[in-house]
Amino acid sequence: MTRQELNREINRKRSCLCVGLDTAPVSFEVNKRIIDQTAPYAVAFKPNTAFYEAAGWEGWRCLEQTVNYLRTAWPDHFLIADAKRGDIGNTAREYARTFFERMDFDAVTLSPYMGYDSVAPFLEYKNKWVILLALTSNPSATDFQLFPGTGDKPLFRQVIDTANTWADNNRIMYVAGATRPEMLCSVREAAPDRFLLIPGIGAQGGSLEKVMQYGKTADGDLLLHVSRAIVQSEQGPAEAARLFAESMVRFFS
Amino acid sequence: MTRQELNREINRKRSCLCVGLDTAPVSFEVNKRIIDQTAPYAVAFKPNTAFYEAAGWEGWRCLEQTVNYLRTAWPDHFLIADAKRGDIGNTAREYARTFFERMDFDAVTLSPYMGYDSVAPFLEYKNKWVILLALTSNPSATDFQLFPGTGDKPLFRQVIDTANTWADNNRIMYVAGATRPEMLCSVREAAPDRFLLIPGIGAQGGSLEKVMQYGKTADGDLLLHVSRAIVQSEQGPAEAARLFAESMVRFFS
Numbered sequence: 005m006t007r008q009e010l011n012r013e014i015n016r017k018r019s020c021l022c023v024g025l026d027t028a029p030v031s032f033e034v035n036k037r038i039i040d041q042t043a044p045y046a047v048a049f050k051p052n053t054a055f056y057e058a059a060g061w062e063g064w065r066c067l068e069q070t071v072n073y074l075r076t077a078w079p080d081h082f083l084i085a086d087a088k089r090g091d092i093g094n095t096a097r098e099y100a101r102t103f104f105e106r107m108d109f110d111a112v113t114l115s116p117y118m119g120y121d122s123v124a125p126f127l128e129y130k131n132k133w134v135i136l137l138a139l140t141s142n143p144s145a146t147d148f149q150l151f152p153g154t155g156d157k158p159l160f161r162q163v164i165d166t167a168n169t170w171a172d173n174n175r176i177m178y179v180a181g182a183t184r185p186e187m188l189c190s191v192r193e194a195a196p197d198r199f200l201l202i203p204g205i206g207a208q209g210g211s212l213e214k215v216m217q218y219g220k221t222a223d224g225d226l227l228l229h230v231s232r233a234i235v236q237s238e239q240g241p242a243e244a245a246r247l248f249a250e251s252m253v254r255f256f257s
Numbered sequence: 258m259t260r261q262e263l264n265r266e267i268n269r270k271r272s273c274l275c276v277g278l279d280t281a282p283v284s285f286e287v288n289k290r291i292i293d294q295t296a297p298y299a300v301a302f303k304p305n306t307a308f309y310e311a312a313g314w315e316g317w318r319c320l321e322q323t324v325n326y327l328r329t330a331w332p333d334h335f336l337i338a339d340a341k342r343g344d345i346g347n348t349a350r351e352y353a354r355t356f357f358e359r360m361d362f363d364a365v366t367l368s369p370y371m372g373y374d375s376v377a378p379f380l381e382y383k384n385k386w387v388i389l390l391a392l393t394s395n396p397s398a399t400d401f402q403l404f405p406g407t408g409d410k411p412l413f414r415q416v417i418d419t420a421n422t423w424a425d426n427n428r429i430m431y432v433a434g435a436t437r438p439e440m441l442c443s444v445r446e447a448a449p450d451r452f453l454l455i456p457g458i459g460a461q462g463g464s465l466e467k468v469m470q471y472g473k474t475a476d477g478d479l480l481l482h483v484s485r486a487i488v489q490s491e492q493g494p495a496e497a498a499r500l501f502a503e504s505m506v507r508f509f510s
Contacts, residue, residue, distance in 0.1 A: 028351065054344055054351035060321060060359050065314035088344050090368055091307055092395040092461075098281065098307035106313050115343055115368045118393050119400030140371050142345040147372030151415055153404050159412065162404055 005110050005131060007174045007199065010082055011224040013047045018256040019249040020216075020224065022048035022084065022201065023241075024231025025070060026055045032069045038235055039074060041242035045249035048082040048227050049074055071107045082227070083109045084201070088137065090115035090122045097125040104129045111135050113179060113201075116163045120170060127171050133199075134176050138164050139191055141181025141204030164194040173198045180219070182210025182228075188218040199225045205248075206233025212248070216255040228252070258363050258384060260427045260452065263335055264477040266300045271509040272502040273469075273477065275301035275337065275454065276494075277484025278323060279308045285322045291488055292323075294495035296331045298502035301480050303337040324360045335480075336362045337454070341390065343368035343375045350378040357382045364388050366432060366454075369416045373423060380424050386452075387429050391417050392444055394434025394457030417447040426451045433472070435463025435481075441471040452478045458501075459486025465501070469508040481505070 014020055023046045027034050039049065051070060056063040074083055085103045089096070089112065103112040104126070111133035114123055126134045139149055139160040149160040167176055180191040182204030191200065200219050204210035205228055212228070220226045230248055237244035267273055276299045280287050292302065304323060309316040327336055338356045342349070342365065356365040357379070364386035367376055379387045392402055392413040402413040420429055433444040435457030444453065453472050457463035458481055465481070473479045483501055490497035 026348075052344070052348055052351075054342070054348045054355070057317075057355040058351040058359060060355075061314045061318035064310075064317040068313060088368075088371075089307070089341065090343075091305070091341050092393065095279075095305055095307045098305075098311040102307070102310040102313075106311060115341075115370045116401060117368045117370045117390055118341075118395055119397030119402070121395050121397040137370055140345065142371055142374050144372030144374040147419060148369060148412065148416060149372070151404070151406050151412055153406055159401065159404055163401065166400060 005082055007225070010047070010199070013080060013082070014224040014226070015256065017045070017047055017249070018253045019045055019047060020220070020226045020228040020252060021046040021245060021249050022050050022227045022229040023234055023245060024229055025049055025051040025235070026231045027235055028055050028058070030056050030059050030063050030066045032066050032073070035066070035070045036073060038241045039078065041240070042234060042245035043078045043081065045245040046081065048084060050084040050086050050229055052086040068107055071109065075108050082111065084135065085109040085112045088113050088115050090118045092118065093121045093125060096122050100125045100129065104132050111177070113137065116167065123167070123170060127175055134171070135201050136163065136167050136176060136178055138178040139180045139184060139187055141183045141208050141210065145181060161190065161194055164191065168195065168198075177201055179203065182215045183208055185211060185214035185218055188215065192218060197221065197223075197225065199227060201227045201229060203229040206230045212251055216252060220255055258335055260478070263300070263452070266333060266335070267477040267479070268509065270298070270300055270502070271506045272298055272300055273473065273479045273481040273505055274299040274498060274502050275303050275480040275482040276487055276498060277482055278302055278304040278488070279484045280488055281308050281311070283309050283312050283316050283319045285319045285326070288319070288323045289326060291494045292327060292331065294493070295487060295498035296334060298498040299334065301335040301337060302327055303339050303482055305339040321360055324362065328361050335364065337388065338362040338365045341366050341368050343371045345371065346374045346378060349375050353378045353382065357385050364430070366390065369420065376420070376423060380428055387424070388454050389416065389420050389429060389431055391431040392433045392437060392440055394436045394461050394463065398434060414443065414447055417444065421448065430454055432456065435468045436461055438464060438467035438471055441468065445471060450474065450476075450478065452480060454480045454482060456482040459483045465504055469505060473508055
């Protein structure tokens with residue numbers, strides 16, 4: 005899926021919602037119900053591999069089933085493997101095969117720590133995306149991501165400036181946490197026409213309003229990830245997703 | 258396994274060898290053969306999850322089988338899950354369950370990019386280890402790991418200095434690539450009494466001699482990881498492992 009195609013879906017639905025599929029214990033039946041209830045309000049789905057691995061090989065099979073179901077039943081949705089991998093070249097190639105061949109994800113999240121050759125094998129796939137961690141939503145993101153370099157440029161800016169040269173805005177997007185809205189401006193400044201995947205709304209307390217305001221461009225370029233606040237909501241996933249989508253509408257012209 | 262116990266094994270065998278179990282396609286029978294042939298010369302085994310995931314849920318089942326076999330047949334060996342994970346707290350907890358509960362690994366490799374709370378859940382397990390990426394063996398490790406901070410302190414030094422405060426030398430060790438032996442001194446200086454896991458010998462071209470010289474302490478504190486140069490060697494894994502171990506002997510008093 006290209007940037008233009010994904011933005012078309014976002015503007016058609018007036019929603020940047022990306023639903024997390026992170027129930028514990030994992031269950032295909034539960035995933036299927038969440039998917040079918042939230043798909044009309046969402047443009048993307050994002051299972052986090054951690055929850056599937058914790059259930060062993062049966063969990064991994066559940067992940068494969070879930071992706072196959074999504075591809076068949078909801079072919080217009082963007083599918084993200086939240087895996088946060090990052091390894092040397094020949095090993096990265098195996099991870100790329102896992103998420104882009106064995107499973108048909110559109111994108112995979114990667115950690116930038118090991119640099120370009122841990123990302124390159126993923127960029128060889130046409131119409132597939134790398135989502136690179138830049139500024140994450142957790143409290144200790146500050147430990148290293150704000151490590152100040154020469155001229156007080158923090159590491160996360162160095163990551164974005166460097167990775168911008170690796171591939172165009174149809175291939176690389178960035179993770180920027182909603183829990184630091186004031187820094188979203190800095191991320192947006194470094195990546196003015198790139199997609200941002202923003203976690204931290206809902207259970208982690210980030211403000212949807214600020215994220216839409218600072219993160220969205222005129223084209224869209226924003227995926228707003230919500231997991232626990234939808235899949236564990238008391239009113240049910242459908243109603244929770246509908247409300248999230250509804251509160252985004254006014255940010256679309 | 259404590260630092261003392263692992264060092265006892267290293268000094269008993271006069272070997273720091275850690276054998277990688279990264280065959281493609283993965284096969285339990287192949288792993289079993291490699292394990293049985295190399296175990297007498299090795300103190301640790303390290304499967305890399307990428308190769309297992311690429312084979313889908315059957316691959317993941319092969320990983321579980323391999324760990325179970327190692328635990329039963331070779332209970333004195335140290336078992337490392339080379340996973341390079343790193344995620345927010347509640348997700349990191351799932352990964353910790355995967356590698357320390359669902360499977361009985363002694364250690365898991367983690368990426369430091371997301372900071373302390375992505376590591377903390379792993380440190381809650383008694384007698385289990387975190388192996389944090391510091392300076393990796395791949396060419397583009399230089400992209401960010403050498404990012405110079407205030408006073409020209411590179412990021413990898415900041416990672417070591419910070420993580421040294423998170424847990425003692427029975428719980429955290431570091432990855433330092435053999436392909437940069439001149440920087441190994443800097444790593445050793447920052448972590449004088451910590452275990453180092455050193456990849457990059459063999460297929461990646463690092464020098465065993467320099468690694469032993471700069472990396473080993475009087476106690477030991479060194480795991481030297483070799484994968485392709487053993488599992489793909491023409492002379493067979495047993496002979497290749499024996500030769501690696503033999504070339505380490507003279508570094509033991």
